[in-house]
Amino acid sequence: xxxxxxxxxxxxxxxxxxxxxxxxxxxxxEHCYVNGVGRGGKQxxxxxxxxxxxxxxxxxxxxxxxxxxxxxxxxxEKRDIVxxxxxxxxxxxxxxxxxxxxxxxxxxxxxxxxxxPDKPLTKRQLNHWENLYNRDGVDGLIDRRxxxxxxxxxxxxxxxxxxxxxxxxxxxxxDGGPSVASCYRLTQQVFSDxxxxxxxxxxxLARSIPYPTTVLARQGEKAFNDKCLPYIPMxxxxxxxxxxxxxxxxxxxxxxxxxxxxxxxxxITGWEDRRSRYIVGYLMSDHDPNSNNILDAFARAVSACGIxxxxxxxxxxxxxxxxxxxxxxIMSLANQMALSVTNAIKFNxxxxxxxxxxxxxxxxxxxxxxxxxxxxxxxxxxKLQTVNDKLKDKAIPYEEFVKYVDCAIEKYNNSPHSGEGMxxxxxxQAFIDNITVGKVTYPIRTAxxxxxxxxxxxxxxxxKVGRNGVRVPELELYYDANELFLHQGQKVxxxxxxxxxxxxxxxxxxxxxICMAESKELGCLDNELTAQRLRKLNAEKKARRKQARxxxxxxxxxxxxxxxxxxxxxxxxxxxxxxxxxxxxxxxxEETAQAMQSAQKQQSAxxxxxxxxxxxxxxDDAYFNLITGGGLDxxxxx
Numbered sequence: 250x251x252x253x254x255x256x257x258x259x260x261x262x263x264x265x266x267x268x269x270x271x272x273x274x275x276x277x278x279e280h281c282y283v284n285g286v287g288r289g290g291k292q293x294x295x296x297x298x299x300x301x302x303x304x305x306x307x308x309x310x311x312x313x314x315x316x317x318x319x320x321x322x323x324x325x326e327k328r329d330i331v332x333x334x335x336x337x338x339x340x341x342x343x344x345x346x347x348x349x350x351x352x353x354x355x356x357x358x359x360x361x362x363x364x365x366p367d368k369p370l371t372k373r374q375l376n377h378w379e380n381l382y383n384r385d386g387v388d389g390l391i392d393r394r395x396x397x398x399x400x401x402x403x404x405x406x407x408x409x410x411x412x413x414x415x416x417x418x419x420x421x422x423x424d425g426g427p428s429v430a431s432c433y434r435l436t437q438q439v440f441s442d443x444x445x446x447x448x449x450x451x452x453x454l455a456r457s458i459p460y461p462t463t464v465l466a467r468q469g470e471k472a473f474n475d476k477c478l479p480y481i482p483m484x485x486x487x488x489x490x491x492x493x494x495x496x497x498x499x500x501x502x503x504x505x506x507x508x509x510x511x512x513x514x515x516x517i518t519g520w521e522d523r524r525s526r527y528i529v530g531y532l533m534s535d536h537d538p539n540s541n542n543i544l545d546a547f548a549r550a551v552s553a554c555g556i557x558x559x560x561x562x563x564x565x566x567x568x569x570x571x572x573x574x575x576x577x578x579i580m581s582l583a584n585q586m587a588l589s590v591t592n593a594i595k596f597n598x599x600x601x602x603x604x605x606x607x608x609x610x611x612x613x614x615x616x617x618x619x620x621x622x623x624x625x626x627x628x629x630x631x632k633l634q635t636v637n638d639k640l641k642d643k644a645i646p647y648e649e650f651v652k653y654v655d656c657a658i659e660k661y662n663n664s665p666h667s668g669e670g671m672x673x674x675x676x677x678q679a680f681i682d683n684i685t686v687g688k689v690t691y692p693i694r695t696a697x698x699x700x701x702x703x704x705x706x707x708x709x710x711x712x713k714v715g716r717n718g719v720r721v722p723e724l725e726l727y728y729d730a731n732e733l734f735l736h737q738g739q740k741v742x743x744x745x746x747x748x749x750x751x752x753x754x755x756x757x758x759x760x761x762x763i764c765m766a767e768s769k770e771l772g773c774l775d776n777e778l779t780a781q782r783l784r785k786l787n788a789e790k791k792a793r794r795k796q797a798r799x800x801x802x803x804x805x806x807x808x809x810x811x812x813x814x815x816x817x818x819x820x821x822x823x824x825x826x827x828x829x830x831x832x833x834x835x836x837x838x839e840e841t842a843q844a845m846q847s848a849q850k851q852q853s854a855x856x857x858x859x860x861x862x863x864x865x866x867x868x869d870d871a872y873f874n875l876i877t878g879g880g881l882d883x884x885x886x887x
Contacts, residue, residue, distance in 0.1 A: 251308075251383050252281070252294035261304040269295075327392070333368070334390040337361065338382045341375060403446040404454060412436045412451055413458075417466035425467030429455050485670030488524040489686045490679075491693055493591070494550065494557040495521045496568065498538040499607040504620040504637060506644040507535045512637040514622075515650060518542045520550040521603040523561065525679035526666055527823075528606065528658050529554040533651050540570045541707075541747045544582070548705040554680070554823060555693035555830065559589030568592075572708040580708045580742055580760075585838065586696075602668075606661070614657040620644045663821060680823050692831035703842035706744040711758065714739050718766055721745070721753060728753045732764035744845075752852065754845050760837065762844035765852055 258278070259266045273280055279296035297308060344357045354372060362369040381389035404412070415432035419425060433451050445451075458466075465473040498518050505515050518538050519531040530550025532542050551557075560583075562568040571578040574590045583590050615621055620643050622629045633640060645653070665673045674682065684691055696704070712719040714736045718729025721743045728743065733755065741763065743753040755763040 251297040252283075253297055253308075255293055255295070258295050258300065258304070261300065261307050330392065331387065331390050334378050335382070335387060337370060337375065338378050338390075341379065404450055408436060408440060408443075408445060409454065411439050412454065416455060417462075419467055419469045425464075425469075425472075483669070485524060485668070487686070488670075488683070489689075489691045490522060490524055490681075490683045491555055491557045491691070493523045493559045493561055493589075494529060495523050495561045495603045496543065496547070497563055497603045497607070498542075498565075498567075499604075499610075501615055502611055502622055502624050503615050503618050503650065504622055504633070504640055504644040505647045505650045506641050507647045510641070512640055512644045515647065516542075517607075517654065518546040519603055519606070520546055521606060522554070522557075522676075522680055523602075524670075524683050525676050526602070526606070526668055526671065527554075527662055527676035527680040529680075531658065533654060535647060538567060540567045540573055543567055544573060544705060544707070544747065547582075548701070551701065551705075555695050555825060556586055557588065558694075559591065561591045561593060564592050571710065578708075578710075580756075582704060582708075585704055609661065610654075610657060614653075614660075618645060618653075677821055677823065681828065684828060690829055692829040693825060695825065695830045695832055697832070697839065697842070699846050700839055700842045703744070703838065703845055706746055706754065708756075709743040709753075711740040712743055714741060719743055719753075719755070724750050724768075726750070726768045728755075728766035728768050730755070730764045730766040733766060736763065754848070756841065760841060762841045762848070765845075765848040 253261070255266050255269050255273075259269050262269070269278075272278055273293065273295070277299075279299040281294055281296075282291040283294055284290060284292075297305060300308075340361070341354075341357050344360075345353045348356055350356065354375070358370055358372060358375065378390060412432055415435050416426060416429065418427060420427055422428075429452050430448060433445075433448050436451070437445055461473065461477040464476055468476075496519065498516060500514050500516050503514065504512050506512055507515075513535070516534045516536070516538050517531055518534070520529050521527065522529050530546050530548075530553055532546035532549065534542055560574060562574055568574060569592070572581050574583045574588070575581045576583050576590055578584070582588070611624070620633070620640065622633055633643065637644075662677045663675050665671075666676055666679070667673070671679055684693065707723070709721050709723060712721065714733055716737060717727050718733050719741065720727050724745070736755075740758050742756040742758070743766075744756055745753040750768070752765050752767045755766050757763055
């Protein structure tokens with residue numbers, strides 16, 4: 250028989266305590282009073298067996314769960330002792346129900362001790378165990394004298410949760426997060442009214458947290474993905490050349506002096522053939538990379554090494570713009586060139602192994618430069634501990650750095666590679682050798698230069714032709730031509746070169762070339778206006794990293810970039826004329842490309858004629874001024 254408090258019964262019956270008191274007043278439940286604190290020294294207790302069946306089932310379910318949790322924390326020896334006590338108590342309670350006479354206790358002990366002569370029970374023991382069981386369930390039968398909880402933590406659950414809330418934070422320290430001691434002190438402040446377990450107990454708690462959980466909480470999601478999550482190993486021997494290219498951006502840990510005089514860190518946008526690890530193309534820049542950099546680097550790679558079957562890209566916004574590698578946009582570069590597009594899993598360094606190339610570039614080549622500042626502020630050399638603009642004398646000139654990077658990449662492409670499936674071959678040799686895999690040859694896809702020129706133009710979304718022509722949102726300019734007059738109200742695409750946005754090519758919704766339209770605002774400019782120059786007008790460069798201390802040997806050595814550039818080293822490159830190729834032909838696209846090229850030539854001829862006429866007018870005006878007294882100083886021309 251179990252006797253419960255009013256609060257416990259209210260929880261089991263899912264009603265208020267007032268409802269239980271009313272039920273007691275109506276004698277719905279069997280109850281009694283026991284000695285206790287409050288209410289005149291008496292406390293009400295209610296018999297479990299008088300409660301509704303649902304409440305009893307709920308009670309037994311909770312008790313079984315508590316019993317299981319309590320028993321799981323014990324040793325086998327302690328668990329056996331508790332099981333013996335529990336069996337004796339339950340047997341006695343069942344015996345009392347079935348035995349009709351008054352001497353229940355004496356009769357049960359006689360029967361029990363006869364069946365268990367090796368472990369006899371006394372009256373005092375049995376009464377004590379039953380009282381503990383009725384009060385606390387199985388947990389009350391655990392012997393809580395010294396050593397019962399050996400191997401268990403003395404930290405309360407709420408204390409544990411508060412401590413872990415402080416401890417499980419990524420803070421960029423050596424261990425990834427705050428120290429145990431600091432979190433322990435904060436936990437003490439939260440529970441200032443308690444005597445917490447010792448610091449060593451909390452240190453044991455921290456060590457007991459599973460390693461994957463520790464990495465995720467204190468080092469971040471990227472570290473968790475790199476160190477803890479499984480991945481599918483790639484069998485590179487089954488890949489062939491140009492089956493998939495990988496792209497990414499990287500900012501160098503080197504200070505350079507740019508042509509405009511400011512000092513900063515340059516960027517590289519690179520494309521790598523996944524099978525051979527050959528760097529098929531790249532672009533250096535003095536600004537944060539954008540989609541134009543990606544396109545320009547890709548154009549260089551295609552011109553040098555052919556068209557890949559697919560690309561593996563980052564998830565950054567520069568790689569997911571609609572007109573480049575977005576298969577959902579019909580006029581995108583990926584759809585025009587029939588490329589498969591795969592986006593790497595976020596924070597997964599194993600997916601884009603071009604990052605390993607960037608690491609090799611840094612630690613094999615860049616680290617030797619005098620203006621190398623380290624991968625993080627803590628590793629920055631002491632002699633470079635000042636603002637970047639005060640390091641103009643130490644920073645390598647940008648043009649010289651570009652030559653050094655060119656040489657370093659050529660060196661990498663022609664050095665033995667230890668990667669999986671490479672067998673010690675150089676990336677260049679692997680690029681050539683793996684055109685054939687097994688008995689199958691995969692010709693390198695090429696295309697007519699005119700067609701490639703069209704592919705590598707940027708494309709706007711569908712634009713509606715108005716009375717002022719079309720407005721290209723990316724360029725924030727209006728473009729118009731006489732041929733567009735009859736197309737008002739229709740939707741068209743605008744394609745343009747990123748290095749000259751004075752004009753755009755207007756393409757119909759069906760992909761047919763309509764005309765070339767000029768920007769009236771830019772028609773009088775003599776110099777080319779690039780998309781990058783427009784971008785720089787509306788955006789500021791991101792802040793540079795903070796500076797920190799680090800050490801490198803302070804000895805005078807020859808300039809390594811000069812040694813590399815002046816070494817006269819001859820490197821080999823894949824020669825597409827000697828390799829099997831297949832022309833990627835599309836008659837409709839070629840017709841459009843030819844029409845665009847023809848319009849380009851006519852436009853150049855008109856501009857040349859305009860410039861010549863302007864020059865003749867200036868000469869005639871000068872001659873007129875001369876004969877009318879304008880003076881020889883005003884004469885212009887031949």
